Amino acid sequence: VTKEGDRTWNPCVGSQYLDQSTGCTDCPADQWSAAANSDPTCTACPTGKGVASGAGTQESDCTWNACVASQYLDQSTGCTDCPADQWSAAANSDPTCTACPTGKG
Secondary structure: OOOOOOOOOOOEOOOEEEEOOOEEEEOOOOEEOOOOEOOOOOEEOOOOEEOOOOOOOOHHHOEEOOEOOOEEEEOOOEEEEOOOOEEOOOOEOOOOOEEOOOOOO
């Protein structure tokens, strides 16, 4: 600070961005930032992945979102439709679906 009214903000810790009027602020949900961030924004997680607000310090902190009903979670590609004659409930994070009872599909 050189005179009253002038402010120089320090870089923010990881998971924050620099708001020039208020200082360091947590990144919104599904966004991350590295340490020493002086940018006014955070970086969005890849499609299908998310992270809690203020919790992401690197892209690898973004994890796959739970899948909708009738999908399973493939850790390489994300949510994938269940095969024929299989099902899953909503918010599925399992790597498989459940087989339908015999005679149903």
